[in-house]
Amino acid sequence: MNELISSVSDRAAVWTARTLILGMALVLGWYTWGHWGDLQIDSGREMYVPVDLLRGKLLFRDIWYQYGPLTPYVQAAAFYLFGPSLNVLYVMGMILVICSALLLFEIGRNFQFSISTAVAPAVFFLSESFRSSIFNFVFPYSYTASMAASFGLGCLYLTIRHLVTGRLRYLPFAALCTSLAILTKQEFGLACLAILGLGAMVPCFTRQWHELIPRALACASGLLPTTVVYGLFVWKVSAKTIFIENWVMTPGTYTMKTIGRFAMANQGIRFGLSEWSLASFGVVISLTLWFAIAHWNAFAIRELKLRRLRSFVLVMAADVLVALIILRFGTSVWPGSAWLMAQVVFPKGIFLIACGFAIFAIWRALRTRGEAIRLAEAALGIYAVLVGIRTMMEMWAIGYAVFFNIPAFLVFSIVVARIVFRASGSLDEQRRKLLVGCMLGTEAALLAIVLFPRHAPLSSPLKTQFGTIYTEEDRAVLFPQIISFMKTHTRNGKDILVLPESASLYYFSGMESPSRWYEAQPGVLDPDQEQQLINDSVTSGVRYVLLCNRSVDEYGIAPFGVGYDLSIYKWINQNFTKVHQFGPRADLLSPATVSKHYQPYVMEVYERKSPN
Numbered sequence: 001m002n003e004l005i006s007s008v009s010d011r012a013a014v015w016t017a018r019t020l021i022l023g024m025a026l027v028l029g030w031y032t033w034g035h036w037g038d039l040q041i042d043s044g045r046e047m048y049v050p051v052d053l054l055r056g057k058l059l060f061r062d063i064w065y066q067y068g069p070l071t072p073y074v075q076a077a078a079f080y081l082f083g084p085s086l087n088v089l090y091v092m093g094m095i096l097v098i099c100s101a102l103l104l105f106e107i108g109r110n111f112q113f114s115i116s117t118a119v120a121p122a123v124f125f126l127s128e129s130f131r132s133s134i135f136n137f138v139f140p141y142s143y144t145a146s147m148a149a150s151f152g153l154g155c156l157y158l159t160i161r162h163l164v165t166g167r168l169r170y171l172p173f174a175a176l177c178t179s180l181a182i183l184t185k186q187e188f189g190l191a192c193l194a195i196l197g198l199g200a201m202v203p204c205f206t207r208q209w210h211e212l213i214p215r216a217l218a219c220a221s222g223l224l225p226t227t228v229v230y231g232l233f234v235w236k237v238s239a240k241t242i243f244i245e246n247w248v249m250t251p252g253t254y255t256m257k258t259i260g261r262f263a264m265a266n267q268g269i270r271f272g273l274s275e276w277s278l279a280s281f282g283v284v285i286s287l288t289l290w291f292a293i294a295h296w297n298a299f300a301i302r303e304l305k306l307r308r309l310r311s312f313v314l315v316m317a318a319d320v321l322v323a324l325i326i327l328r329f330g331t332s333v334w335p336g337s338a339w340l341m342a343q344v345v346f347p348k349g350i351f352l353i354a355c356g357f358a359i360f361a362i363w364r365a366l367r368t369r370g371e372a373i374r375l376a377e378a379a380l381g382i383y384a385v386l387v388g389i390r391t392m393m394e395m396w397a398i399g400y401a402v403f404f405n406i407p408a409f410l411v412f413s414i415v416v417a418r419i420v421f422r423a424s425g426s427l428d429e430q431r432r433k434l435l436v437g438c439m440l441g442t443e444a445a446l447l448a449i450v451l452f453p454r455h456a457p458l459s460s461p462l463k464t465q466f467g468t469i470y471t472e473e474d475r476a477v478l479f480p481q482i483i484s485f486m487k488t489h490t491r492n493g494k495d496i497l498v499l500p501e502s503a504s505l506y507y508f509s510g511m512e513s514p515s516r517w518y519e520a521q522p523g524v525l526d527p528d529q530e531q532q533l534i535n536d537s538v539t540s541g542v543r544y545v546l547l548c549n550r551s552v553d554e555y556g557i558a559p560f561g562v563g564y565d566l567s568i569y570k571w572i573n574q575n576f577t578k579v580h581q582f583g584p585r586a587d588l589l590s591p592a593t594v595s596k597h598y599q600p601y602v603m604e605v606y607e608r609k610s611p612n
Contacts, residue, residue, distance in 0.1 A: 013115045020027035032130040035458045035470045042141035044504030070183035086467030093138030096146045103153040116437035123444035127451040128397035130368040145224040145403040148185035155192040163375040164335040175222020183368035191386035195262045195379040262556040268394035279349030286347035291423045298424035312575025316438045351392040354384040354408040377459035384408045498546045500560040514540035522555040545606040
């Protein structure tokens with residue numbers, strides 16, 4: 001009878017946690033609705049490409065695209081069914097956020113977490129997923145990142161379930177998630193392949209060789225869609241067009257030869273001794289502080305003879321209060337206090353923790369000849385390292401790493417939970433587990449407070465026939481004017497060329513890009529492709545070129561026409577005359593107006609010269 005009551009209670013707690021995660025996602029979605037993305041860069045591709053596919057064009061051949069083919073076709077299908085609305089994209093993003101958060105919770109439950117401990121990674125994920133920038137999960141710089149991260153978590157969950165339970169039925173579904181990840185974003189697909197391979201190779205640990213064949217068949221069945229889809233595209237387009245001309249981050253491409261090294265280093269792939277030493281020091285500080293804080297909390301709980309949950313919550317509230325005071329006022333007393341607190345909640349070397357966890361888990365799996373929980377830990381560690389390597393020295397949650405840091409944070413949560421449990425050895429087991437849950441809850445609360453999404457600078461609504469999106473004030477004023485200009489000055493719907501990156505203008509005006517390259521990203525077009533874009537523009541009868549002041553500091557080069565795509569800029573100057581400008585004149589802007597992180601939006605209008 002007691003076991004039945006306990007089972008019902010546990011089930012109720014699990015569903016309460018799921019409801020909490022869902023509720024938090026919906027509240028944050030409601031609070032930040034439309035305050036995502038960037039009209040000038042990246043997000044415009046997410047609006048334009050699916051619409052162009054609905055015009056009958058073929059991805060990779062007629063439309064340049066640097067990721068897998070699944071996402072734009074899913075977006076196109078959604079536009080076909082529900083209309084090409086911004087809200088369709090927003091809802092798609094919300095579905096991905098909710099699924100990912102719930103998957104994180106379910107993954108955490110496989111590692112002997114208490115319910116409250118398993119909720120912490122999901123709370124952190126939700127806190128970083130609704131930021132007012134292109135680095136969010138709802139309307140991101142690329143839905144391939146959000147979608148691939150979701151498929152990756154699905155693969156991780158199913159692989160872990162297979163390893164923990166030994167049931168073969170999970171493996172083909174894990175392989176299917178791997179297949180979908182490969183069809184979205186390449187690095188997630190490779191990480192999924194690695195842990196899928198681990199799941200298939202379990203008989204090598206247990207020496208039950210007869211199980212290798214059914215596992216291999218299960219994996220092959222799930223991977224079949226990838227083989228079929230890419231086979232069809234290669235047959236229609238060619239391997240070179242897909243993997244070299246479109247997938248510009250493939251080793252050896254023009255992009256990798258020009259800006260690749262700087263771009264990868266900027267995203268986090270750096271091996272400097274000083275930075276790695278600082279990251280290692282941060283790891284030591286972080287884990288030491290967690291041990292010390294847990295030991296102090298356990299001492300206070302033991303001396304005060306606390307046993308009830310509400311008493312533990314009061315202790316944790318005191319911890320949160322102290323942390324917030326340090327964050328708010330500590331820097332005025334000691335400048336290093338903010339750095340110290342950052343190492344507690346999210347250390348600089350969190351990637352190194354994932355590496356250590358993976359190595360230790362693999363060693364223990366080998367030593368125990370494939371013990372289920374050790375294999376599951378190995379799968380998590382391998383996935384966290386392979387996904388996180390893209391941003392290994394830039395894992396903090398306010399940038400590009402939001403798509404890659406969640407598995408590493410899940411590893412960090414497991415490590416912290418075990419440190420807290422070890423440090424509270426003076427308590428009985430029940431209170432130790434309660435302390436672990438409360439301290440991880442404190443971690444989640446701090447991150448939720450620090451990362452709580454704020455609307456600035458996307459505070460001005462841009463209302464269009466496709467829905468409302470919030471943006472900077474100058475863009476909200478200028479975009480309607482530019483869209484009106486495009487609609488009234490086109491003759492065939494594809495005779496206005498927008499450069500270098502404002503593909504959203506094609507979407508809002510209902511026009512087509514005159515070339516398969518709807519944007520000219522730095523380092524993408526080699527000299528032959530620059531000429532091809534020029535030829536396409538001539539063939540389409542381009543009458544106007546709209547040239548915006550896109551800054552490309554993140555690539556380490558000068559802007560369009562100076563640092564890259566010089567041939568296109570020369571062609572514009574030779575064949576077009578500047579006739580108008582939307583936005584303030586650059587030479588009249590004061591240095592105080594222009595900052596490293598924000599430039600007033602300017603769009604220059606060039607009209608084709610009349611033939612002599």
